[in-house]
Amino acid sequence: MPSVKIYDTTLRDGTQAEGISLSCEDKIKIAQRLDKMGFHYIEGGWPGSNPKDADFFWRIRSYSFKNARLAAFGSTRRAKLAAESDDNVKALLASGVRCATIFGKTWDLHVTKSLGTTLAENLAMIRDTVSYLKSHGLEVFFDAEHFFDGYKANPAYALAALEAAAEGGADTLVLCDTNGGSLPLEIKEIVEVAVQRLSIPIGIHAHNDGELAVANTIMAVQSGASQAQGTVNGYGERCGNANLCSVIPNLYLKLGIDTIPRENLAHLVEMSHYVSEVANLSPDARQPYVGISAFAHKGGVHVSALLKEPKTYEHIEPELVGNHRRVLISELSGMSNLLYKYKEMNLGFDRQGPEGKRILAEIKELENQGFQFEGSEGSFELLMRKAQDNYTEPFSLEALRLLVEMKENNPAYAEAIIKIRVGDQVVHTAAEGNGPVNALDHALRKALKDFYPNIGSMHLNDYKVRVLDEKDGTGASVRVHIETGDGQNSWGTVGVSQNIIEASWQALADSIAYGLLKGEKTNLESSSEKSAAGE
Known part of the structure; x- marks a missing residue:
């Protein structure tokens, strides 16, 4: 060679x-x-x-x-x-x-x-x-x-x-x-x-x-x-x-x-992201081979073909360079996209049943309202799991009140008062923050920490607000995207409303619920591995 x-x-x-x-x-x-x-x-x-x-x-x-x-x-x-x-x-x-x-x-x-x-x-x-x-x-x-x-x-x-x-x-x-x-x-x-x-x-x-x-x-x-x-x-x-x-x-x-050792080619994505991290730059999602979008598929026709033969829309196997295939969900999605995601999450799915058509219709309606699930896999997976009979929400909102006080020459003060139901118990608590969303985040975590101790490992990495239909001025709908991580993984969630607090709550509640779900799956996988090892 x-x-x-x-x-x-x-x-x-x-x-x-x-x-x-x-x-x-x-x-x-x-x-x-x-x-x-x-x-x-x-x-x-x-x-x-x-x-x-x-x-x-x-x-x-x-x-x-x-x-x-x-x-x-x-x-x-x-x-x-x-x-x-x-x-x-x-x-x-x-x-x-x-x-x-x-x-x-x-x-x-x-x-x-x-x-x-x-x-x-x-x-x-x-x-x-x-x-x-x-x-x-x-x-x-x-x-x-x-x-x-x-x-x-x-x-x-x-x-x-x-x-x-x-x-x-x-x-x-x-x-x-x-x-x-x-x-x-x-x-x-x-x-x-x-x-x-x-x-x-x-x-x-x-x-x-x-x-x-x-x-x-x-x-x-x-x-x-x-x-x-x-x-x-x-x-x-x-x-x-x-x-x-x-x-x-x-x-x-x-x-x-021949260039670098063949076995090191599978670490190309890892190296690319490492250098980006040290340089304090965000990785380019659309970079060939190593970007997260390099093997991302959105169109239903593409995904349908991929399920039959990956070579139809991929020029190499993503794993060769340390990348992986991603199937996106949007208004362009078809039944094949849903089928792929259900398999990815190990959920049962009847392609001919009404469930898939109903979820697909719901996704397209939500996207029409301004929701975007491409970078919000947390919200999307919760949407799919809620359609299953065996899904139990980890918590639900009973009531929420936010107080914001501003005084001249003083920083703004925010307090969130929240009532949360976990199972048959109701928790009523309050917390302060440097803004209404920050106070809401603190109050929610405070209410849940005794029920879910691992919530302490979850941290908000990014919070973005996008105004939809700018012509509506201050009455326009907004889309809130939250990126959350636990030190090992990160996930995105989304919320949309004409009220920025409601949109923030949707994204924030999903981020915590999905983090708890991931924690449960990790614990189950760990227990299974230990059992298989005879521990």
């Missing part, structure tokens, strides 16, 4: 994305995760550009890596200055790494306009810097900056820059589509020229300004490149870099090209 080395630059190029700032500790965590994933190279940063990166390389020395080589990034020596006297080059050596990636100009426009030097001096800068680093025993990659634009403008000079790096002893020549505007067939033609012209391995570093970074990376590999550079989730400057979460499965699953 042919193979391609994966070179990750999330810790350097990825941090140049708007909205991303990683601490030194963050970078260490991500580097360890990427090494565990089996990446071949991890670019830690530019030690000559800022103290944070220099600190990273100092601290990372105390960590061992099983799979990856750590690379430091830098530039060629400055014009008319010896490599050994250049502070940037000295910082690369001081970083303690055994692999350095240096970038140099290959577009004559940049040489004369940006660097303000001669074309001959630029070639000497490339050759000298590579040679100097090689003389100190480093593995050296040359990032040919703006190579594709440079080649289109002056092919002879762009290739001469590669030859200068080769003469200096570079181990790999990485062709960079720095402006991200090249097309796949252009990449193919130019990479093939470089591969034929030079005997040194070729790499690819693509940016995504034309939404083609992944396609261009795949095309470069098919044209002879043996190293693929990119970032996790495609993070990077402007529109980002080639997304390794797409590059890796495309190479492995579509082209049969």
Whole structure:
């Protein structure tokens, strides 16, 4: 099987994305995760550009890596200055790494306009810097900056820059589509020229300004490149870099090209979400392969076909990359969607009976009112379970009163007074909060804690309000979506009303009821596993 080395630059190029700032500790965590994933190279940063990166390389020395080589990034020596006297080059050596990636100009426009030097001096800068680093025993990659634009403008000079790096002893020549505007067939033609012209391995570093970074990376590999550079989730400057979460499965699953260890491919989703979490960014739901919507199905015709053969609407098995299939419920749903969800929840379902048609009609009517069940699996499952004869509500509302007091120069005060029935018992209690919904949440938990102690593990993660029919002004209906978690799982619930308190109560009550239901199922599964194990 042919193979391609994966070179990750999330810790350097990825941090140049708007909205991303990683601490030194963050970078260490991500580097360890990427090494565990089996990446071949991890670019830690530019030690000559800022103290944070220099600190990273100092601290990372105390960590061992099983799979990856750590690379430091830098530039060629400055014009008319010896490599050994250049502070940037000295910082690369001081970083303690055994692999350095240096970038140099290959577009004559940049040489004369940006660097303000001669074309001959630029070639000497490339050759000298590579040679100097090689003389100190480093593995050296040359990032040919703006190579594709440079080649289109002056092919002879762009290739001469590669030859200068080769003469200096570079181990790999990485062709960079720095402006991200090249097309796949252009990449193919130019990479093939470089591969034929030079005997040194070729790499690819693509940016995504034309939404083609992944396609261009795949095309470069098919044209002879043996190293693929990119970032996790495609993070990077402007529109980002080639997304390794797409590059890796495309190479492995579509082209049969070896990258990371085969068994690690199933952890791709986990790695993607881990990096998002450390970077304090929400995962992109629609990201190919690793997004939660990548294998989500909504149309009834699609789901009907999936039940018969998943290949009809899925290009790979979701589990290959650590993802899973999801069937959504909406006004577009058909009986097949319901059948799938009933099977998923291990509930009995008579496809020909009246129950399914009634629930489907109810769902479509609720969606017409503004309910949205796609991200509210908690509310949807409760709706289905309430249709079963054996469902018992964990609690019901008897009465609710909210008091809100506002005084000048004082924060608003809210108090919720609630009467809840649990079985044959009624609890009447009150609680305060910094707003009416917060007070309501506190009062409900206070009323239920003695009956359901595990309610303490449930936490509200997100609360969103969407105004429906804005033209109705303050009388418009609102949709409230609540995201709740227990430290291991999270679930969404929804409520809709012209009264924001009523909508909030619907979503809040469902979130607690569903959390209690999940807790019961977990306990039952745990007891079954222990019984099977003979405990």
